[in-house]
Amino acid sequence: xxxxxxxxxxxxxxxxxxxxxxxxxxxxxxxxxxxxxxxxxxxxxxxxxxxxxxxxxxxxxxxxxxxxxxxxxxxxxxxxxxxxxxxxxxxxxxxxxxxxxxxxxxxxxxxxxxxxxxxxxxxxxxxxxxxxxxxxxxxxxxxxxxxxxxxxxxxxxxxxxxxxxxxxxxxxxxxxxxxxxxxxxxxxxxxxxxxxxxxxxxxxxxxxxxxxxxxxxxxxxxxxxxxxxxxxxxxxxxxxxxxxxxxxxxxxxxxxxxxxxxxxxxxxxxxxxxxxxxxxxxxxxxxxxxxxxxxxxxxxxxxxxxxxxxxxxxxxx
Ligand code: FAD
Numbered sequence: 301x302x303x304x305x306x307x308x309x310x311x312x313x314x315x316x317x318x319x320x321x322x323x324x325x326x327x328x329x330x331x332x333x334x335x336x337x338x339x340x341x342x343x344x345x346x347x348x349x350x351x352x353x354x355x356x357x358x359x360x361x362x363x364x365x366x367x368x369x370x371x372x373x374x375x376x377x378x379x380x381x382x383x384x385x386x387x388x389x390x391x392x393x394x395x396x397x398x399x400x401x402x403x404x405x406x407x408x409x410x411x412x413x414x415x416x417x418x419x420x421x422x423x424x425x426x427x428x429x430x431x432x433x434x435x436x437x438x439x440x441x442x443x444x445x446x447x448x449x450x451x452x453x454x455x456x457x458x459x460x461x462x463x464x465x466x467x468x469x470x471x472x473x474x475x476x477x478x479x480x481x482x483x484x485x486x487x488x489x490x491x492x493x494x495x496x497x498x499x500x501x502x503x504x505x506x507x508x509x510x511x512x513x514x515x516x517x518x519x520x521x522x523x524x525x526x527x528x529x530x531x532x533x534x535x536x537x538x539x540x541x542x543x544x545x546x547x548x549x550x551x552x553x554x555x556x557x558x559x560x561x562x563x564x565x566x567x568x569x570x571x572x573x574x575x576x577x578x579x580x581x582x583x584x585x586x587x588x589x590x591x592x593x594x595x596x597x598x599x600x601x602x603x604x605x606x607x608x609x610x611x612x613x614x615x616x617x
Contacts, residue, residue: 301330302330302388303385304388305333306322306326306333306334307392307393307398307401308335308337308350309395310338313345318395319393321393321454322391322392324353324455324458326354327354328421329422330388332355333355333358333387335359335374336350338366339366339367342360353459354459355462356463356464357465357466358466358467361381365473367482368482369480369481370397371397372474374401375401376472380471384467386445388445389445390402390445390446391449392450394451396552402448406447411446411447412441413449415428415449416428416430418451420448425439426446426448429576452497453554453555493523493527496528496545498528499554500526501528501557501558501560502560503528504530504531504560504561504562505529505531505564506531506532506562507538509535509562512539515529518607520607520608521560521610524611530547530574531545532546532548533570536551547574548567548570548572549570551573553576555578557577557578557579558578559574559577560580561574561584562603563603564582565591566589566594581599582594583598
């Protein structure tokens with residue numbers, strides 16, 4: 301079976317859930333081979349978790365300078381791994397960084413790119429939800445080996461313990477090929493909450509929340525459920541919540557087990573980022589709000605009455 305390269309999302313110590321989803325998807329196409337780009341020692345720390353999820357090979361692309369550059373080291377690593385493994389496909393998470401890496405890799409390898417896939421089958425046909433969720437299309441790369449970005453949450457991560465072989469992958473110096481160098485990193489504001497694209501539960505607030513202070517209602521419910529907080533673009537544009545939490549076509553794509561929309565009307569651009577969530581609950585005072593057509597459970601009511609009551613009920617369990 302051919303290798304299928306998977307770019308590993310990690311924080312240096314732990315593999316992100318999105319990678320386990322990619323490894324599960326990769327098993328449909330061939331033998332999963334994980335590519336770890338990090339500072340020296342990273343692959344050794346992550347190898348056991350990757351092997352538990354089916355990675356038969358772990359490429360260690362390590363260098364002390366990887367954190368100083370944006371996507372370049374990952375593009376370099378995947379290009380070299382593709383040269384060694386002649387893979388059937390390369391899978392990358394459809395995050396902001398992942399899409400940049402995938403696009404640049406496809407250009408370098410002169411091969412086809414399919415972004416935002418929500419499914420992929422054994423003949424490398426992918427399913428995408430396009431035009432803000434209006435259409436579902438099935439696509440296949442016809443030129444070269446496909447580079448595919450897969451939406452977080454599209455696959456249920458499954459364990460498949462194997463023995464992994466670690467292979468060193470020498471990285472070229474990133475400086476000559478990178479146009480941007482990282483000068484500073486700021487910590488996330490999220491505190492103890494899970495990362496939005498990783499969370500099993502997402503509670504999002506929209507313009508109906510009415511202001512930045514109103515978001516405490518959203519945060520309280522998210523915290524009671526151990527979830528992440530999201531926001532609609534209208535809420536972000538109005539300054540209620542920071543942009544990094546925006547869900548939708550021009551924000552992040554999420555696909556949690558449970559998505560709760562508080563005071564969100566359900567514009568197509570918002571739905572584009574969350575409609576693949578397993579269970580959707582919407583609270584809206586307007587019975588005609590389009591989100592209620594999509595929701596599995598809809599509550600017509602004032603979010604400032606419903607959400608605190610929900611929080612109380614969850615906390616009491
Ligand atoms: P509104 O549409 O104003 O809805 C507010 C809702 O709150 C209403 O349904 C109202 O009934 C309800 N409400 C009010 N008060 C209460 C209360 N007390 N209790 C309960 N319900 C209440 N949007 C995104 O979200 N993400 C994107 O990525 C995105 N990208 C876009 C890209 C483009 C190119 C364009 C053109 C638009 C994009 N938008 C995006 C914007 C999108 O079209 C909508 O304007 C936006 O999603 C609306 O946000 P909202 O639902 O919070 O606000």
